[in-house]
Amino acid sequence: MTNLHSCLKCFLKAALIGSLALTLLPAAAQEAAQTENHGINVANMDRSETPGDNWYLYCNGDWIKRTELPPDRPRIGVFSQLDDLSNKRTAALIEEIAKSNPAAGSGQRKIADLYNSYMDEAAIDAKGLTPIRPLLNSIAAISNKKELAFALGQTLRADVDALNNTNFHTPHLFGLWVAGGFNDSDHYAAYLLQGGVQLPDRSFYFDTTEHGKEVLTKYQTHVSAMLKLAGFDNTDARAERIIALEHDIASKHLTLAENDDIHNANNTWTQADFNSKAPGLDWAEYFRGAGLAKQASFIVWQPTAFAGESALVQSAPLETWKDWMAFHLVEEYAPFLAKPLADENYAFFGTVLQGTQQQRPRWQRGVIVVNRYVGDEVGKIYAQRYFPPEAKAEAQAMVANIIAAFRKRIDALPWMAASTKAEAQAKLTTLYVGIGYPETWIDYSGYEVKADDLFGNAWRGNLFEYHRQVARLGKPVDRHEWSMTPQTVNAVNLPLQNALNFPAAILQPPFFDPQAPAAANYGAIGSIIGHEISHTFDTEGSTFDSKGSVRDWWTPSDLAHFKAATQKLAEQYDKYQPFPDLHVNGEQTLAENIADVAGIAASHDGYVASLNGKTAPTQDGFSGDQQFFIAFGQNYASKGRDAALRQQVMVDPHSPAQYRADTVRNIDAWYASFNVKPGQTLYLTPEERVRIW
Numbered sequence: 001m002t003n004l005h006s007c008l009k010c011f012l013k014a015a016l017i018g019s020l021a022l023t024l025l026p027a028a029a030q031e032a033a034q035t036e037n038h039g040i041n042v043a044n045m046d047r048s049e050t051p052g053d054n055w056y057l058y059c060n061g062d063w064i065k066r067t068e069l070p071p072d073r074p075r076i077g078v079f080s081q082l083d084d085l086s087n088k089r090t091a092a093l094i095e096e097i098a099k100s101n102p103a104a105g106s107g108q109r110k111i112a113d114l115y116n117s118y119m120d121e122a123a124i125d126a127k128g129l130t131p132i133r134p135l136l137n138s139i140a141a142i143s144n145k146k147e148l149a150f151a152l153g154q155t156l157r158a159d160v161d162a163l164n165n166t167n168f169h170t171p172h173l174f175g176l177w178v179a180g181g182f183n184d185s186d187h188y189a190a191y192l193l194q195g196g197v198q199l200p201d202r203s204f205y206f207d208t209t210e211h212g213k214e215v216l217t218k219y220q221t222h223v224s225a226m227l228k229l230a231g232f233d234n235t236d237a238r239a240e241r242i243i244a245l246e247h248d249i250a251s252k253h254l255t256l257a258e259n260d261d262i263h264n265a266n267n268t269w270t271q272a273d274f275n276s277k278a279p280g281l282d283w284a285e286y287f288r289g290a291g292l293a294k295q296a297s298f299i300v301w302q303p304t305a306f307a308g309e310s311a312l313v314q315s316a317p318l319e320t321w322k323d324w325m326a327f328h329l330v331e332e333y334a335p336f337l338a339k340p341l342a343d344e345n346y347a348f349f350g351t352v353l354q355g356t357q358q359q360r361p362r363w364q365r366g367v368i369v370v371n372r373y374v375g376d377e378v379g380k381i382y383a384q385r386y387f388p389p390e391a392k393a394e395a396q397a398m399v400a401n402i403i404a405a406f407r408k409r410i411d412a413l414p415w416m417a418a419s420t421k422a423e424a425q426a427k428l429t430t431l432y433v434g435i436g437y438p439e440t441w442i443d444y445s446g447y448e449v450k451a452d453d454l455f456g457n458a459w460r461g462n463l464f465e466y467h468r469q470v471a472r473l474g475k476p477v478d479r480h481e482w483s484m485t486p487q488t489v490n491a492v493n494l495p496l497q498n499a500l501n502f503p504a505a506i507l508q509p510p511f512f513d514p515q516a517p518a519a520a521n522y523g524a525i526g527s528i529i530g531h532e533i534s535h536t537f538d539t540e541g542s543t544f545d546s547k548g549s550v551r552d553w554w555t556p557s558d559l560a561h562f563k564a565a566t567q568k569l570a571e572q573y574d575k576y577q578p579f580p581d582l583h584v585n586g587e588q589t590l591a592e593n594i595a596d597v598a599g600i601a602a603s604h605d606g607y608v609a610s611l612n613g614k615t616a617p618t619q620d621g622f623s624g625d626q627q628f629f630i631a632f633g634q635n636y637a638s639k640g641r642d643a644a645l646r647q648q649v650m651v652d653p654h655s656p657a658q659y660r661a662d663t664v665r666n667i668d669a670w671y672a673s674f675n676v677k678p679g680q681t682l683y684l685t686p687e688e689r690v691r692i693w
């Protein structure tokens with residue numbers, strides 16, 4: 001999901017798609033972040049490598065050599081190590097809360113009960129299929145397409161996000177995203193996105209590589225197995241029909257790259273428009289089922305997909321749709337059901353798609369479930385305990401320096417019109433930068449949690465979030481609202497709010513360490529901060545003005561220049577080939593690659609400015625500039641499985657870690673710092689280096 005009209009999105013795509021098995025954040029087996037070492041970690045480098053030939057190994061080679069990938073992880077790296085730390089802390093908080101026997105109905109009691117309901121495997125197994133039987137029965141009772149439309153409407157959830165954490169995947173027929181309106185950013189609008197397939201993206205259904213064909217064959221076996229476990233007969237034939245339907249749905253979907261064009265996505269449809277523009281599905285019944293009968297209009301992200309999917313509701317047999325619904329229900333909730341279902345779900349989504357050999361320990365998955373459904377309740381305590389005011393003040397100072405660097409860069413651009421520069425500066429003035437934790441917290445009082453009902457907790461949790469989002473429609477937008485919890489190791493740009501979030505959990509060593517030299521902090525967290533700020537000004541940022549409304553505030557010639565410069569970057573990344581039959585998609589990853597180049601460039605300026613003309617202290621013989629670039633390269637230390645890397649290349653708007661580190665080749669100061677010469681692998685002539693800002 002990223003591209004020329006690119007998405008402003010989070011720094012890395014942590015929450016993957018499909019089942020809980022996939023939404024587990026990759027976390028490291030090793031003990032959490034090294035805190036004794038301040039600044040760059042020289043022990044992780046392989047100094048026998050030449051920086052100009054193999055920069056990534058030069059920065060991270062020894063770490064890669066001595067690190068073992070645990071069997072339950074698709075990949076590990078700096079992010080996952082911090083993630084482990086965050087999970088451990090959260091688990092300890094949960095334990096503490098459970099021991100304190102919190103009052104019934106309190107937020108803390110929900111944390112304890114939800115966690116305990118996940119940990120009580122015996123109770124979950126004893127229930128077998130009982131928790132979902134009523135839902136399977138009501139699907140079986142559907143007797144015509146009108147009832148089908150109502151039932152499909154009932155499955156609508158707020159489980160997609162087009163611009164913030166960017167998730168274009170929902171297994172439900174469609175997905176709802178509630179955010180400030182494209183045309184009225186002061187009020188929440190209802191966005192509808194394509195959906196209906198279980199595999200992570202449409203491309204999986206058309207993958208003709210050997211690996212891709214094998215995945216599809218295994219998927220067929222898996223669908224059949226899930227149906228058998230759910231008590232169905234003739235499961236092979238049903239699986240075949242379900243997959244054929246998913247294949248047809250996928251053929252109507254837009255690609256991830258196409259999803260990034262805001263102008264194509266800005267389609268306001270009234271309820272009547274659905275009937276004329278996307279006939280087939282009984283839309284009145286659908287919206288009635290979704291509880292949206294009174295919602296006057298929607299923004300339809302992919303009109304052709306809505307037309308295509310709606311027509312399929314009419315043309316495909318009712319029985320096939322009912323099997324599809326039953327399978328999708330079982331697949332989605334399998335991680336919350338008895339072991340045979342949960343294991344089969346993991347075997348496909350965890351092992352086949354990600355290559356992991358075993359599931360993460362149950363307690364870690366329990367923490368993820370708690371974070372998913374009552375994340376703010378945990379975050380309140382987490383922020384208080386782990387994010388001191390001094391850390392917040394220091395991070396704010398860095399942000400101020402990097403914003404100042406951006407201001408100078410914008411003013412110095414020879415190709416940008418004065419009017420465009422003025423609006424860009426206005427965007428920096430109104431930018432809300434959230435550091436550590438939000439100013440307000442989600443109120444979970446309407447969410448019922450029971451200590452002995454895991455499936456019900458998950459079901460009600462998804463519904464609670466859906467109703468919470470629907471209730472906001474038409475109300476004024478809170479521009480200071482966060483989209484990540486403090487315990488999340490990530491960062492995000494929220495274009496419709498013109499806001500950034502840097503959660504407490506990423507503002508820690510090795511990304512950010514108040515005791516480390518400025519060079520390391522600017523190279524590591526500074527370039528991440530710069531990355532998020534730069535999304536404010538990329539092709540997608542250029543479609544949102546300083547108030548977050550969709551407005552083309554760039555002149556056509558500004559945009560033409562920008563597109564030409566970024567095209568060079570897309571071509572640079574297209575050449576990276578992690579597998580003989582699969583190369584990085586320069587178009588799909590363009591927005592993130594732009595943000596990486598711009599982020600490191602602005603952070604380097606901010607770093608130089610922070611020195612006030614003084615020479616930086618050396619560390620282990622490395623100059624300030626060298627430390628800066630090595631710290632940047634060390635952000636991306638990563639070790640992963642081939643299956644996970646393939647999936648990433650196919651669905652992630654971010655390039656694989658190694659190539660993100662290699663973007664230093666676009667920065668002049670890197671060449672001088674490491675004496676990089678023509679003939680070396682990463683060498684680019686000054687003309688070939690991409691300068692965006």
Ligand SMILES: [Zn+2]
Nearest residue numbers: 009010011595
């Ligand atoms: Zn990004």
